[in-house]
Amino acid sequence: MTRKELFKNTLRKSVHAWKLINELPLSDDESLMLRHFMDQPGFLDLHWRMFVPAIKGQGTEEQKQKWLPLANKMQIIGCYAQTELGHGSNVQGLETTATFDPQTDQFILHSPTQTSSKWWPGGLGKVSTHAVIYARLITDGKDHGVHGFIVQLRNMDDHSPLPGITIGDIGVKFGNGAYNSMDNGFLMFDKFCIPRDQMLMRLSKVTREGKYVPSDVPRQLMYGTMVSVRQTIVSNASIAMARAVCIATRYSAVRRQFGSQNGGIETQVIDYKTQQNRLFPLLASAYAFRFVGEWLKWLYTDVTQRLEASDFATLPEAHACTAGLKSMTTSATSDGIEECRKLCGGHGYLWCSGLPELFAVYVPACTYEGDNVVLQLQVARFLMKTVSQLGSGKAPAGTTAYMGRAKHLLQCRSSIRKAEDWLNPAMVLETFEARALRMAVSCANNLSKFENQEQGFSELLADLVEAAIAHCQLIVVSKFIVKLEGEIKGKGVKNQLKNLCYIYALHLIHKHLGDFLSTNSITSEQASLANHQLRSLYTQVRPNAVALVDAFDYTDHYLGSVLGRYDGNVYPKLFEEALKDPLNDTVVPDGYHEYIRPLIKQHLRSARL
Ligand SMILES: CC/C=C\C/C=C\C/C=C\C/C=C\C=C\C(=O)SCCNC(=O)CCNC(=O)[C@H](O)C(C)(C)COP(=O)(O)OP(=O)(O)OC[C@H]1O[C@@H](n2cnc3c(N)ncnc32)[C@H](O)[C@@H]1OP(=O)(O)O
Ligand SMILES: Cc1cc2nc3c(=O)[nH]c(=O)nc-3n(C[C@H](O)[C@H](O)[C@H](O)COP(=O)(O)OP(=O)(O)OC[C@H]3O[C@@H](n4cnc5c(N)ncnc54)[C@H](O)[C@@H]3O)c2cc1C
DSSP: OOHHHHHHHHHHHHHHHHHHHHHSOOOHHHHHHHHHHTSSSSHHHHIIIIIHHHHHHHSOHHHHHHHHHHHHTTSSOEEEEOOBSSOSSOGGGOOOEEEEETTTTEEEEEOOSGGGSEEOOTTTTTTOSEEEEEEEEEETTEEEEEEEEEEEOBOTTTOOBOTTEEEEEOOOOSTTOGGGGSOOEEEEESSEEEEGGGBOOSSOEEOTTOOEEOOSSOGGGGGHHHHHHHHHHHHHHHHHHHHHHHHHHHHHHHOBOSOOSTTOOOOBGGGSHHHHHHHHHHHHHHHHHHHHHHHHHHHHHHHHHHHHTTOOTTHHHHHHHHHHHHHHHHHHHHHHHHHHHHHTGGGGGSGGGSHHHHHHHHGGGGTTTSOHHHHHHHHHHHHHHHHHTTTTTOOOOGGGGGGGGHHHHHHOOOOOOSGGGGGOHHHHHHHHHHHHHHHHHHHHHHHHTOSSHHHHHHHTHHHHHHHHHHHHHHHHHHHHHHHHHTTOOSHHHHHHHHHHHHHHHHHHHHHTHHHHHHTTSSOHHHHHHHHHHHHHHHHHHGGGHHHHHHTTOOOHHHHTOSTTOTTOOHHHHHHHHHHTSGGGGSSSOTTIIIIIHHHHHHHHHHHHO
């Protein structure tokens, strides 16, 4: 399809999804899932995932009563317009202004520079009638920083942009992926006025007289929508990784290459240890991210309930965990989808394998909702603060509780003596805790050598990111172990998930061996024992690998992959897909007579001469 056809088709699907949601007797969860799964990526996704939550989280009761009924019935369609051409990561650097005019009791929205143009918001370019806009609030000449405003963008009768608004689509994005069905847009204001009551005023407000009343709660609650989406992105990472691994595992069981004895059947590529070494850690990651995503949803729900009671104690932990796990899981999943493509050889590069599309749609997850490095630096900031408070009498809690055992973890030596010891959850956990703590403390010690802490932080950015990743990987390993010790029913299932848990942990030790050795968390002998155990675990998982991906229960339609078909009938279907290609409509291609024939004829003529 052309871009316009793709876009219009997405509108059709989105409206169809909305019709189903309204007609079917669905639970709230089912309708939420339908919205997300039938519309990724599409404007519905962001209306429900960002525009509505922003109003819920930052609007007053009156504002919620006015705007949510319209949004819930989709009588207005909204987007989340924060990022600008010149600033995305640095929210406090946004340039759009909202200047209060006490004469008219209005805010004047303006884009003072080209870099202040809103740029990237999904749904902004062509669909949304409204937006939550983030702009610098200015009253009486004073800049109070970035605040949220609900703004109507288009005429509700003919959908034309309102006077003072220039709006459009930012153009084609990466690959030929479905993200090109999304109208990520640009928007400029030219002294565009909105009523004062359209500033989202739950956190801070402006009185009729133009007095700014700052928030009596942490200003970062304004970032709440991003935190909520980051939490969902972790579970999405598990789904995306599972899709890619399902395709690659099923195809690896179907594909045979080399290894035939005396003209017999060739070897399934899934039996090659290199294929297992690349594939099974990704299979384990799909399960690991699912379990940590379940825990993160609990953490986010818990912090949301606490915030409603003005209890901000776990807000820093929630921010660090959502930021760090979003960053870590999306990076791993993007790399994992690409690895699954390569695991499928040449056929993985075909569009009908489903992997190029999955990669094209998924990889922006490393950037949207926060660039992954920027988010890990938030985790690093949180860890440095925690380390600085060790010994202050304030015991670290939650995911940093292990830091409270710093005295032990800084000097302990791993007691791993044989390969089977790597199947001991306590030993594995202590190894990851020691590595994470020692990396964080090493950063803190190096930071303390700088007089200017900000300068020191800037100098140590790369080390700080690695320490943050180590902390996040510890969280994922620990939540996998907790999951195994808790809710898993059925001995057989539990044994298989145990194998995957240790594959996940031991592959990380192998991948980040430099960390573990340089922090003396393990010895090179213990690392060799871990590798030995890893190979043994691959052998144990191999007979159940296909069953473990079938367990994701994805339909062929959802997978969209000839290689990942449930029936394994790959080769005939590859031909079937190939013959559908328009190039095969004629045996002699368009262009033969204009270009190929003259070339050949000229060659023949010169050959005769
Ligand atoms: C279609 C695909 C289908 C499925 C996939 C699933 C979902 C798709 C969803 C989205 C994709 C489509 C749309 C995408 C939308 C977007 O991208 S929206 C825009 C996202 N933008 C960002 O994430 C910006 C990232 N930057 C920031 O968050 C901030 O600028 C910052 C980096 C955190 C810095 O902020 P600031 O300068 O204000 O703060 P600091 O000075 O660094 O820190 C001050 C203290 O505040 C604490 N803090 C910071 N942020 C938060 C927070 N969110 N919550 C709580 N606390 C916070 C920070 O820890 C400091 O605390 P202190 O150390 O104690 O002082
Ligand atoms: C598909 C897609 C959909 C999006 N949808 C929306 C939307 O609906 N609404 C919306 O508001 N936004 C949206 N965005 C914008 C997105 O949120 C931003 O692109 C994202 O926050 C990254 O910001 P940036 O583009 O400014 O990156 P930059 O910050 O410019 O990143 C560029 C490089 O600089 C590095 N960097 C930046 N700051 C630092 C630092 N302090 N220390 C070290 N390194 C640093 C980064 O790590 C990165 O390597 C979308 C983006 C994409 C790709």
